[in-house]
Amino acid sequence: MAIERTFSIIKPDATRRNLTGQVNACLEEAGLRIIAQRRIQMTTAQAESFYGVHRERGFFRDLVTFMTSGPVVVQVLEGENAVARNREVMGATDPAKAAAGTIRARFAESIEANSVHGSDSAENAAIEIAFFFAGTDLVG
């Protein structure tokens, strides 16, 4: 199996409840290695650009407001099939539909405040990693 990298965000609802360590434990227990991590306050411009694909969706403004409502932790994860593995451990977007034991089933507050982001493809992972990290930040 291929060793991949993926991009992850611990969202403001989770940092507010001091869940960074618990989310990280879930990721590590799933076999993912955190090879870069930084806690930041995302700007409105960053959130609008990062979620640009959702610009036309009804929830776009709310999503940008939510993602800038408090600190987030941006991360790069490495492991076998990291993109799919991370999506698996995150669970479905809507916590009501997320499988038991997943991060979103355990911690998410709502479909919006759903605790974590994870890239949906290797191609997007590379774009999202480069959005927040320099190559020299990644220490695998």
Ligand code: GDP
């Ligand atoms: P993800 O890949 O599972 O994060 O889901 P999407 O790419 O479809 O959506 C991006 C983010 O937008 C989600 O993680 C949620 O935070 C938010 N979101 C998605 N769908 C909805 C919705 O129907 N309502 C609201 N308020 N937020 C949503």
